[in-house]
Amino acid sequence: MRILQLHSNFIVFKPIEKEINIAEEATKEEVRVEEVVVLFTTIEEDDNATLAQKAIDDARAFLGKLKVNRLLIYPFAHLSSNLSQPSQALAVIKDMETYAKQKGIETFRAPFGWNKQFTISIKGHPLAEMARNYTPAPAVPAEAQATCEGKKEEELISAALKAEDTMKSYWHILQTDGSLVPVEEFKFKDHGNLQKFANYEIKKTRAVTQMPPHVPLMKRLEIADYEPGSDPGNIRWYPKGRMIKSLLEQYVSLCVAQYGGMEVETPLMYDFNHPSLASYLNRFPARQYVLKSEDKELFLRFAACFGQFLMAHDAQISYKQLPLKLFELTRYSFRREKSGEVVGLKRLRAFTMPDCHAFCADYEQAKTEFMTRFNLSIDVLSNIGLVKDDYEIAMRFTKDFYAEHKEFIAALAQKFGKPMLAEVWNERFFYFALKWDLNFVDNQDKAAALSTDQIDVENAQRYEITYVDEKGEKQYPLILHCSPSGAIERNIYALLEKAYREQITGKAPMLPLWLSPTQVRLIPISDKYLGKVTELAQQIAVKCIRVDIDDSSSTLQKKIREAEQEWVPYIIVVGEKEIESGTLSVRIREEKGKQENLTTEQLISKISERLEDKPFKPLPLPLYLSKRPAFHG
């Protein structure tokens, strides 16, 4: 049995003529039903009454969710090539109808055996369109979502069926030797995080009812906050947060530049009707922000691809210049995610995305480049403060690609050194032949993708991007899409979630030293020493270390408590002893508040060594705490 289930504003149908001789009696009058779930139903060989009830039970589950209690059973032969006898089909359809009515559903039915004309208006929400497939005996309902506009029936059906056949994923674990083990057979004993990630991806149930921990943290630490004056998912960044974000942006840009990416800048908005863009958008009906200008419809970019592809389209490229790498750090990319999906810094509608495309001559070149970027991404994240224990990788490809490039995939697996999740498709549906994405698993056991890279085999043609080969002929390059860090906001989300997790395990939560807004907090023991402490601060600050002074009027103990709550890595109380001896008693957060005696020079070199060659920005707030407003209570 195959069912295409559509939540409709209304449907109008009209029987035209009988197609088979056992057709039911019906009048040739137009029937209109409002606010209804329509089940286009095909009865296949061996379908029976049990299956009819199962199908109605499943539909009832949706009726409950959709708050609708009206069903239209619409016999529809075109969903299958394995039809049952018409007499049997009619019996099963009638079973469905009877059972649905028994269950108290207001049930309508279109006549069986007729050629019918219909018009339907489908709701825009995700549950509105569902395709289901039932087989007798071990009934395994396979679900797939159809992405279609809902006008012509052939289109509806083909989209639903295509989605179901092509997009079915087969899940494996890719072991470090390159071999694949079905997920069910893998022993997750030492890979708890991978198991969580696999569960998340394959969609098993999980039950958490808790605010994501990074949300109260981002507010309390005055990093970022929601902005009620904007659209959800557009974030307000306070001075400390802006500094952290800016340092991350600088760092990732620097790493990509060293790798050879040429930084460019491209527009934020694009014309809906540009031919290349239009076909891309049709293929991936994303949720864009739409802008109406005087005479044009524009959308806000949801990735850096458009600008770079249009630029590459116009460029004259020789094979000698490949691989050619373009880079942009988009501030911002926009995706109008559904309201229920926007969360904290994890999923935003406006986000900062580094995106580096490499145009490659062939698979050999693409693979070399892919490996370089794989290493680059792991390196970038580890310098940001996210190491291999913090994330899991998913590798995604078709079974043909695996057969052809098995050694390459094995090399990636070996390089990572931990088992990965593998999603394998029978056929290629997306524009890429190979993709990996690196996923942070948070305190709610949910995963969020950070870095990613893909081998794109479609967009060179779509955007007419060509290079000239040795023979002087035009060729389409392969295009790699890489974000070495993933969205910058999401890096901050991951760092905060990680800090929270460390707090639970008994460590002092903190940001990496190079991202800490205050690296050294000086606390004068009384006003008398403020002058000397200010001199000390200047001495430290000239060495590119962010130092500030708590000159407020509260007690010493309270100032220490507040510095600890701000996650300040080094806290130094300065009084007569220190000024006379020149030795500072430094409270080190990383060592649980242990105090160490250091001279100013020792302190500076200790910190500078740890900062290495990371980008630097000066203190984002006034030197004296008394001069700072409280951005958040």
Add this chain to the structure above:
RNA sequence: GCCUUCGUAGCCUAGCCCGGUGGGGCGUUACCUUGGUAAGGUAAUGGUCGCGGGUCCAAAUCCCGCCGAAGGCUCCA
């Protein structure tokens, strides 16, 4: 978008079930305290109880609608 829960001062929160014009903490401000490594004391300040409507002599409290947030579903190029 759907379902569930929630919305009380800049922040956290009691009160709501059982209607009688809101209580505490943090912060902020002032004064006292000038303190040696995680919350010193006193006082002041601060509330259209998310918005709109209804029931009632009377609504933070009960009912309806709307808006916003979180969780779940779905989605995530």
